[in-house]
Amino acid sequence: MKNVAAMERSRLCVSEIKNKQRRHLMFMKLKQEKRKVAMKKKKKKERDALGDKAPPKEVPKTIENQRVYDETTVNPEDEEVAFDEGTDEFSAYFNRLTNPKVLITTSDRPRGRTVRFCNQLATVIPDAHVYYRRGLALKKVIPQCIARGFTYLMVINEDRKVPNGMVLCHLPDGPTAHFKVSSVRLRKEMKRRGKDPTEHSPEVILNNFTTRLGHSMGRLFAALFPHDPQFVGRQVATFHNQRDFIFFRFHRYIFKNEQRVGIQELGPRFTLKLRSLQKGTFDSKFGEYEWVLKRHENDVCRRRFNL
Amino acid sequence: MADKSQVCSVWVGSETGILKGVSLSKKQAFNFCEMSCLSRDQEVCVLGWGDEHETEVLVGSVNGTVKTFSTEKGIFTETRQCGESTQGRFTGIAVTDSALITCVETGLLRVWKEGSTDTVEINAGTNVCRMRQNPSQRNQVATGGKENGLKVWDLERPETPIFTSKNVRNDWLDLRVPEWVRDMSFIPDSDKIVTCTGHHQVRVYDPASPQRRPVLEAHFGEYPLTALSLPANQDSVVVGNTHGELAILDLRKGLVRGCLKGLAGGVRGLQCHPSLPLVATCGLDRFLRVHSLEDRSLQHKVHTNTLSFSYTLSTPEAITGDVEEVKEEGGEVDEVWDTMEMINDQAKKRATDEEEAVVTGVEKTTKKRKVVK
Numbered sequence: 001m002k003n004v005a006a007m008e009r010s011r012l013c014v015s016e017i018k019n020k021q022r023r024h025l026m027f028m029k030l031k032q033e034k035r036k037v038a039m040k041k042k043k044k045k046e047r048d049a050l051g052d053k054a055p056p057k058e059v060p061k062t063i064e065n066q067r068v069y070d071e072t073t074v075n076p077e078d079e080e081v082a083f084d085e086g087t088d089e090f091s092a093y094f095n096r097l098t099n100p101k102v103l104i105t106t107s108d109r110p111r112g113r114t115v116r117f118c119n120q121l122a123t124v125i126p127d128a129h130v131y132y133r134r135g136l137a138l139k140k141v142i143p144q145c146i147a148r149g150f151t152y153l154m155v156i157n158e159d160r161k162v163p164n165g166m167v168l169c170h171l172p173d174g175p176t177a178h179f180k181v182s183s184v185r186l187r188k189e190m191k192r193r194g195k196d197p198t199e200h201s202p203e204v205i206l207n208n209f210t211t212r213l214g215h216s217m218g219r220l221f222a223a224l225f226p227h228d229p230q231f232v233g234r235q236v237a238t239f240h241n242q243r244d245f246i247f248f249r250f251h252r253y254i255f256k257n258e259q260r261v262g263i264q265e266l267g268p269r270f271t272l273k274l275r276s277l278q279k280g281t282f283d284s285k286f287g288e289y290e291w292v293l294k295r296h297e298n299d300v301c302r303r304r305f306n307l
Numbered sequence: 308m309a310d311k312s313q314v315c316s317v318w319v320g321s322e323t324g325i326l327k328g329v330s331l332s333k334k335q336a337f338n339f340c341e342m343s344c345l346s347r348d349q350e351v352c353v354l355g356w357g358d359e360h361e362t363e364v365l366v367g368s369v370n371g372t373v374k375t376f377s378t379e380k381g382i383f384t385e386t387r388q389c390g391e392s393t394q395g396r397f398t399g400i401a402v403t404d405s406a407l408i409t410c411v412e413t414g415l416l417r418v419w420k421e422g423s424t425d426t427v428e429i430n431a432g433t434n435v436c437r438m439r440q441n442p443s444q445r446n447q448v449a450t451g452g453k454e455n456g457l458k459v460w461d462l463e464r465p466e467t468p469i470f471t472s473k474n475v476r477n478d479w480l481d482l483r484v485p486e487w488v489r490d491m492s493f494i495p496d497s498d499k500i501v502t503c504t505g506h507h508q509v510r511v512y513d514p515a516s517p518q519r520r521p522v523l524e525a526h527f528g529e530y531p532l533t534a535l536s537l538p539a540n541q542d543s544v545v546v547g548n549t550h551g552e553l554a555i556l557d558l559r560k561g562l563v564r565g566c567l568k569g570l571a572g573g574v575r576g577l578q579c580h581p582s583l584p585l586v587a588t589c590g591l592d593r594f595l596r597v598h599s600l601e602d603r604s605l606q607h608k609v610h611t612n613t614l615s616f617s618y619t620l621s622t623p624e625a626i627t628g629d630v631e632e633v634k635e636e637g638g639e640v641d642e643v644w645d646t647m648e649m650i651n652d653q654a655k656k657r658a659t660d661e662e663e664a665v666v667t668g669v670e671k672t673t674k675k676r677k678v679v680k
Contacts, residue, residue: 286549289549291572
């Protein structure tokens with residue numbers, strides 16, 4: 001009914017437009033709409049006519065559906081991978097032997113937005129300390145961090161007053177990941193946000209990290225937060241991977257009843273894209289890279305993803 | 308186990324101590340490991356052939372043990388303790404008549420003779436990154452490392468090296484150029500040695516010439532070169548760096564002939580096939596790839612689950628073995644293909660008998676169906 005009314009309105013409008021080109025365009029649009037409605041009607045009629053014998057409704061193809069199967073997708077029962085993960089650099093954290101302690105810093109001379117971003121990150125990640133960079137070399141900072149018991153070093157890189165990169169280095173001798181950061185929204189810019197996050201440790205949700213590289217990434221993010229199955233405080237940090245982009249969101253939830261949950265977004269949100277994963281602590285010149293993003297090789301197939 | 312190991316054409320060692328055999332025809336990696344023996348200190352550092360006929364693989368681990376694996380039987384036959392983990396990782400392993408040569412990072416090069424416990428020891432300096440044996444003169448080995456130039460040793464005269472290289476002249480700022488030999492290889496049919504360095508240089512040394520400085524120097528990329536291999540035809544070398552860039556360099560002028568694409572992680576092991584223009588690479592991205600050197604395309608890619616920390620080794624061309632397998636596969640295909648195949652096999656046999664270069668046309672048609680060995 002709505003459609004018919006709209007069509008009538010537009011039909012009147014079309015004939016009254018004096019400009020031939022614009023009138024033509026409006027008319028073509030109108031015809032297209034009509035055609036669409038007619039097709040839909042026809043299809044529905046055919047479906048109803050066939051009744052039960054009708055073929056199932058086609059699922060629309062999306063890039064996620066059409067994703068090329070990745071051979072490195074981890075099988076949950078794989079023993080080799082389980083052994084590998086049981087003895088890698090994160091095993092100390094996953095065996096509850098260490099608690100995370102994060103040092104957040106920036107590139108030299110950060111501007112307001114980056115500073116605010118670092119402060120907000122420090123409220124989201126428990127036991128995080130923000131330090132001013134002072135132009136110090138990371139290779140010299142790392143041994144000092146290790147001596148003071150830090151487990152992570154996070155460096156937010158800034159370009160033109162906006163944070164655009166992140167180096168996340170797991171400290172004792174762990175892998176270093178370099179990300180591209182985009183779409184940073186600080187708390188002020190969030191709509192319908194709740195109050196500031198409290199001191200409680202958030203839960204961590206890791207979505208869609210299926211491949212071997214994705215697994216390593218998942219462990220990297222999980223080790224930022226303390227491992228505590230007794231959740232206190234209704235806060236949750238989500239790392240959602242889709243098409244190789246990792247979306248970070250921070251929410252507070254409340255169960256209204258058994259089935260329904262209300263969530264409020266607090267805290268910063270940003271998107272990460274992995275550029276390289278290097279074995280060992282930060283050493284971009286002589287370090288060995290476990291995975292490097294090679295853009296031209298990834299552009300060949302739109303449906304192949306790595307994480 | 309035995310049938311699995313006989314089918315494998317490439318051997319890869321991993322970080323967890325598992326020896327993996329990869330069958331390229333089945334595109335699958337098989338694990339060969341001793342039960343309940345997985346641990347990080349069993350990490351494989353070096354792989355080497357145990358004998359001329361390539362039926363035994365020597366596996367050197369971080370904790371100082373050298374295990375012998377028989378490809379025919381499919382099990383580990385022997386374990387020897389050749390040093391402790393405090394002495395550093397193995398950087399090279401080789402076999403001469405009846406002796407095993409091992410070299411560790413701290414520079415201790417030892418020759419373990421069969422039957423007797425005493426060893427001939429050579430101190431090759433500190434920080435040795437690689438030790439290699441001369442395939443034509445089996446008692447010569449070369450060592451090189453960080454701030455430790457290339458030295459060629461004769462095992463019969465263990466006191467002094469027969470060739471010590473000299474560093475290049477100071478650069479344009481009159482500063483000493485740092486040295487870091489990561490891998491080296493003896494060029495067959497001549498005395499020359501080609502090395503690749505951690506400062507992205509490829510250098511050729513000639514012990515026969517009076518100059519101890521490199522005869523040729525070439526640069527590639529901006530990252531340390533970690534592995535090197537010489538393909539069957541002369542005058543070129545394939546190198547790989549920590550970023551996963553593989554390049555074929557020409558040794559006549561030192562120019563890059565082409566790059567091989569596909570690797571996403573640092574290259575740890577690189578091996579060219581002795582006669583076919585193929586190169587196998589293993590690295591930190593957990594894949595074994597075989598590229599063709601002629602058209603630089605990827606021929607095979609096999610997922611090995613763990614980080615491949617050491618060398619790949621290819622089995623030999625055992626051409627008669629090849630031909631038999633091809634005939635078996637041919638049985639599944641059409642009759643037309645069968646007849647074609649027969650002719651090709653015969654041509655190949657004739658070619659090898661006369662020791663001529665195999666016709667590339669024949670190669671290309673048979674390559675796809677052959678087991679790459």
